[in-house]
Amino acid sequence: MSFNETDVQSALKNLIDPNTKKDFVSGKSVKNVKVSGADVTLEILLGYPAKSVWDEIRAMVEAHLKGALQGVGKVSVTVSSKVVPHAVQRGVKLVEGVKNIIAVASGKGGVGKSTTAVNLALALAAEGARVGVLDADIYGPSQPTMLGISGQPKSVDGKSLEPMTNHGLQAMSIGFMIDGDDTPMVWRGPMVTQALDQLLHQTRWDNLDYLVVDLPPGTGDIQLTLAQKVPVTGAVIVTTPQDIALMDARKGLKMFEKVGIKIVGIVENMSTHICSKCGHEEHIFGAGGGEKMCADYNVEFLGGLPLDIRIREQADSGNPTVVADPDGTIAKVYKQIARRIAVKVADMAQDHSAAFPKIVVQNT
Amino acid sequence: MLEIVFSDDVSYQLPYEYLRVYSPSADVSGHGPGQEVLQVGKKNVGITSLIPVGSYAVQINFDDGHDTGLYTWGYLYKLGKNQAALWQDYLDRLAAAGASREPRP
Numbered sequence: 001m002s003f004n005e006t007d008v009q010s011a012l013k014n015l016i017d018p019n020t021k022k023d024f025v026s027g028k029s030v031k032n033v034k035v036s037g038a039d040v041t042l043e044i045l046l047g048y049p050a051k052s053v054w055d056e057i058r059a060m061v062e063a064h065l066k067g068a069l070q071g072v073g074k075v076s077v078t079v080s081s082k083v084v085p086h087a088v089q090r091g092v093k094l095v096e097g098v099k100n101i102i103a104v105a106s107g108k109g110g111v112g113k114s115t116t117a118v119n120l121a122l123a124l125a126a127e128g129a130r131v132g133v134l135d136a137d138i139y140g141p142s143q144p145t146m147l148g149i150s151g152q153p154k155s156v157d158g159k160s161l162e163p164m165t166n167h168g169l170q171a172m173s174i175g176f177m178i179d180g181d182d183t184p185m186v187w188r189g190p191m192v193t194q195a196l197d198q199l200l201h202q203t204r205w206d207n208l209d210y211l212v213v214d215l216p217p218g219t220g221d222i223q224l225t226l227a228q229k230v231p232v233t234g235a236v237i238v239t240t241p242q243d244i245a246l247m248d249a250r251k252g253l254k255m256f257e258k259v260g261i262k263i264v265g266i267v268e269n270m271s272t273h274i275c276s277k278c279g280h281e282e283h284i285f286g287a288g289g290g291e292k293m294c295a296d297y298n299v300e301f302l303g304g305l306p307l308d309i310r311i312r313e314q315a316d317s318g319n320p321t322v323v324a325d326p327d328g329t330i331a332k333v334y335k336q337i338a339r340r341i342a343v344k345v346a347d348m349a350q351d352h353s354a355a356f357p358k359i360v361v362q363n364t
Numbered sequence: 365m366l367e368i369v370f371s372d373d374v375s376y377q378l379p380y381e382y383l384r385v386y387s388p389s390a391d392v393s394g395h396g397p398g399q400e401v402l403q404v405g406k407k408n409v410g411i412t413s414l415i416p417v418g419s420y421a422v423q424i425n426f427d428d429g430h431d432t433g434l435y436t437w438g439y440l441y442k443l444g445k446n447q448a449a450l451w452q453d454y455l456d457r458l459a460a461a462g463a464s465r466e467p468r469p
Contacts, residue, residue, distance in 0.1 A: 227418045227420070228417045231418075231419065232419075260419040356419070358369040360366070360367040
């Protein structure tokens with residue numbers, strides 16, 4: 001029995017991508033289908049970075065086609081990823097060299113935003129994406145320490161800064177510009193927002209798929225500047241399970257809603273404590289807080305991370321968990337969260353432009 | 365006249381004067397209900413530019429120098445939907461204050 005390209009396409013309509021939960025055809029992933037005789041070749045182009053699952057997807061597609069098409073000969077599938085840039089309103093200035101901006105935020109301080117941000121950035125990079133980290137916490141920059149970067153950024157043209165690099169990430173932080181670990185930035189709001197604007201726009205980001213912005217806690221100057229001045233693709237809210245943190249996380253979420261930034265989802269940090277002596281797992285800050293918040297606001301629960309001494313030690317030493325122990329269980333959780341974020345961001349990039357009203361000025 | 369079409373295909377035509385006197389800026393709306401400042405003599409006001417603000421609003425720069433109002437999509441929708449009532453309310457308030465839409469000579 002013979003078949004053609006259309007048969008291959010319709011066979012793939014019944015195969016669901018386990019990451020996007022959509023079939024490959026409506027996800028627009030199927031490219032270059034060619035049938036010659038009984039042999040089939042095609043490409044699967046994923047909209048999210050997923051190096052670790054390329055083989056899995058290739059095997060899945062090949063097996064599916066062998067089952068669906070009668071008399072099929074050789075099936076060869078190539079899988080690759082291409083992150084699409086986020087669509088924006090006309091007139092909004094894009095950040096040069098950046099396809100998507102993901103803000104990592106929380107209402108409350110000390111819930112592990114920076115640790116989560118750096119590990120998620122590293123996890124996205126491990127999946128094959130080009131990733132940068134912008135430390136938007138002007139008063140308390142942590143990324144230089146967590147990424148193990150010291151020294152000052154260089155400027156080639158005297159106007160812009162080259163991002164610092166380590167662990168395959170590009171990074172920029174006010175922390176690179178100041179001397180010593182104990183120099184405070186004693187600045188009022190306008191200075192801080194100006195500094196953020198410069199770090200963002202005057203860094204020569206090199207062809208990034210994702211720029212992860214590590215925001216300071218709160219709902220003030222920095223957050224508002226980011227929301228108004230740059231096209232943020234989506235925001236990830238980090239919280240811990242106890243009520244007092246959730247209260248502020250809710251405000252953080254509402255702030256993004258107010259300024260029209262979509263919420264990618266919620267990450268619950270310090271979900272459980274695992275005893276380093278006996279391995280006993282306990283919900284010391286309460287259970288199910290993050291999930292409940294997700295249910296209340298109808299956003300995705302991206303995942304929960306344990307309160308594990310290694311996460312803290314590794315981040316403090318400049319080798320965050322995802323690079324220090326890339327195959328460990330904690331790194332796996334970060335990678336899973338990162339993949340969920342990437343899939344969601346790819347979705348958002350496609351249907352974003354429709355959200356803006358059209359405005360026409362008529363001079364009468 | 366500013367024409368705005370929303371994603372649900374509803375469209376409104378909003379005159380510049382109407383937008384100007386209902387600016388959401390604190391100069392016009394105050395910091396809460398009851399603090400509104402009546403705008404007068406804006407009949408011939410024009411728009412010099414529109415600046416997008418993030419993904420949630422537009423900043424309208426008027427030719428009388430007023431530029432501090434950030435019109436969110438929701439606010440513009442409200443202005444469109446209740447245009448007749450809000451405009452009449454403005455005219456009533458003008459009359460009550462003995463003021464005019466005409467610019468002062």
